[in-house]
Amino acid sequence: MTITIIGSGNVGGALAQQWIKKGYNVLIGSQFPLSEKNIKLATQIGEDRFTTVANAVKQSEIILIATPPEVIGEIAGSWGDVSGKIIIDATNSIGKKPDPYPTVYHYLSDTCNAEVVKAFNTTGYENILDPFYNGEPIDMLMAGDSEKAKKTAEELALACGFGKCYDFGKGDKVELLEKFALSWINLAIIQGMGRDIAFRIVKR
Numbered sequence: 304m305t306i307t308i309i310g311s312g313n314v315g316g317a318l319a320q321q322w323i324k325k326g327y328n329v330l331i332g333s334q335f336p337l338s339e340k341n342i343k344l345a346t347q348i349g350e351d352r353f354t355t356v357a358n359a360v361k362q363s364e365i366i367l368i369a370t371p372p373e374v375i376g377e378i379a380g381s382w383g384d385v386s387g388k389i390i391i392d393a394t395n396s397i398g399k400k401p402d403p404y405p406t407v408y409h410y411l412s413d414t415c416n417a418e419v420v421k422a423f424n425t426t427g428y429e430n431i432l433d434p435f436y437n438g439e440p441i442d443m444l445m446a447g448d449s450e451k452a453k454k455t456a457e458e459l460a461l462a463c464g465f466g467k468c469y470d471f472g473k474g475d476k477v478e479l480l481e482k483f484a485l486s487w488i489n490l491a492i493i494q495g496m497g498r499d500i501a502f503r504i505v506k507r
């Protein structure tokens with residue numbers, strides 16, 4: 304299974320490292336020349352994984368988006384045919400949005416003939432790199448209309464070490480999931496708890 308990561312900064316870089324560790328074939332669909340952040344990532348995961356967005360997408364069944372939301376139109380304009388591919392949207396449209404859509408998920412669902420899911424957006428990238436607190440895994444959440452894409456997102460969340468990947472609902476819950484991300488940001492940054500915090504669902 305080949306995964307293309309577009310946007311290999313904090314979130315995309317963390318996911319790349321986790322999935323490579325688990326044996327997935329990971330390509331980075333990048334801008335060139337490579338940015339400082341990508342040069343550093345290349346020393347960790349290998350420069351040969353970095354190629355153009357179009358070239359990486361052509362070779363992959365799965366695409367993970369972790370860019371600023373407002374550049375999705377530019378990326379989608381360059382990636383060629385994505386029909387039938389699974390696209391995981393890890394972005395949050397906080398501040399800038401992919402106008403006229405409220406989220407990247409909505410943009411992709413409306414413009415691409417792909418299987419789209421929102422996941423990996425609700426926690427800080429540090430928790431993607433290390434999803435364990437006191438030896439217990441934290442949880443991931445996902446939402447979207449494609450059951451196929453959700454199955455893949457769940458597999459990839461468990462591969463990172465998340466305990467469970469809960470289904471938050473269909474596409475109408477995607478904005479709620481972005482609000483969930485905002486809730487983490489509120490506690491971690493605005494209320495000053497710091498970024499070493501996470502959510503886990505407990506059941507009686």
Ligand SMILES: NC(=O)c1ccc[n+]([C@@H]2O[C@H](COP(=O)([O-])OP(=O)(O)OC[C@H]3O[C@@H](n4cnc5c(N)ncnc54)[C@H](OP(=O)(O)O)[C@@H]3O)[C@@H](O)[C@H]2O)c1
Nearest residue numbers: 310311312313314334338369370374394395424426427428
């Ligand atoms: N930071 C977090 O903890 C966190 C957690 C959950 C979700 N998110 C969401 O995830 C997304 C990424 O956040 P981040 O913190 O990982 O950002 P980041 O570290 O700034 O990384 C952004 C990445 O997007 C790439 N990029 C920007 N414009 C592009 C374009 N036109 N074409 C291709 N690639 C482009 C950048 O490439 P260059 O290096 O070449 O500029 C970089 O690799 C945001 O939507 C954010 O809201 C962030």
